[in-house]
Amino acid sequence: MASSVVKRATCSAVAVLRSGASLRSYARVASGTDIIAAAPNVSLQKARSWDDGVSSKFSTTPLKDIFKDKKVVIFGLPGAYTGVCSNKHVPAYKDNIEKFKAKGIDSVVCVSINDPYVMNAWAEKLQAQDAIEFYGDFDGSFHKSLDLVTDLSGALLGTRSQRWSAYVVNGKVKALNVEEAPSDVKVSGADTILEQI
C-alpha cells in the first residue's frame, strides 16, 4: 500500500507540482511561433563537464545555432534528478531516437532550468548523451521568454520549466505540447510528438 501511494504521488499526482502548474494552463509560445524571434538574444548552455566549461571559456549556444535550417524535436522538464517521471521522460526519447532520425529529425534536444554541469552529469547517468543533445537554461531566460516557467518551490526546486515538447522546423513551432501538471507525461512524451512530425 505504501509503495503504491508513493508511486502514485511520484508519477501522476504530486499535489505540489499540480498546484504549481495551476498557475498557468497555457504558454505564450504556440504552434506557428518563431522560437528564435520569441527569445531574442537568448542562448542556451550545452551540457558539459566543468573542465570543458573552462576550456570552452564558458561559451553559450545562440538559438539560431540550434534551430536554423534544422528539424528539431525539443522537450523541457522541471529538473535534472527529479525522479521517476523525468527518468521515464528522457529514456522514451532516447529509445525512439532511430524513429526520429527516420522521420528526418536533425536533433532531439532536452532542456531544463539547470546549469550545464548538472545537466551533463545527469545525461551521463541516464546514458542518453549520445542520442539527445542536453542544454542548460541556467538563468531560465529561455523558458521565461516562452512563458514556460512555473513556481515549483513547494517541491524544493524554485522557478523551473513546465514539462513540454515541441516540433520545430527552421525555428518555427509546428507542434507544441505542454503538460497541465509538470508531474504528468500525458502529451509531452516521445510517442505523441512522433505522430505529429
Added chain:
Amino acid sequence: MASSVVKRATCSAVAVLRSGASLRSYARVASGTDIIAAAPNVSLQKARSWDDGVSSKFSTTPLKDIFKDKKVVIFGLPGAYTGVCSNKHVPAYKDNIEKFKAKGIDSVVCVSINDPYVMNAWAEKLQAQDAIEFYGDFDGSFHKSLDLVTDLSGALLGTRSQRWSAYVVNGKVKALNVEEAPSDVKVSGADTILEQI
C-alpha cells in the same frame, strides 16, 4: 602546455569566478554572529532522492535543528559538479572526518545553492554522504541572509554561494573563512578549520 593552462584556469585563476568574487570581499556574517538569528525563518533542504523528497512531503530542516546545542563545521561552495576545486574541497573534509569527530564535532555540513536532489546525486558520486551532511539552499535564502552570495553568471551558474567555512557552536560562529575568489581553496579547507577548533 594546454593541460597546464586548463589546470591553472580550473584550480586557481578562473577569471570569471574571480570577477564574480570581486563584487564582495567580505560577508555580513562574522565571528560572533548567531547564525540562527541572522537567518530567521530560513530552512535548508536535506539532500535526498526525488522519491525520498516525495515521501518526506518535501520537508525542510530549520537551522536550529542543524545548529542548536551542537558543534558544527559547515562549508559552502559555488555548486555541485563544478569541477576539480569543488571535488578537492569536499574530499578533504571527508578524509578528515575522524579528526573532526576526535575534536568533538557533532556534524560536518556541506551546503550549496542547488536543489536537494542534485546535492544528493553529487554526494553519492563523491561517496561522501556517510561522512558529511549535505544540504541544498535551493532558493539561496540561507546564503542571502548571511550575505554570502555572488554572481557567477559568467561561469553559467547564476547566483551562487561564495566558497566559505565556519565553526559554529550552539549557533554562534566561532570562526569564519571566506575565500576572496570562489575558485580558491586557500582558507576554507579542512586543514584550516581543524586548527581553529
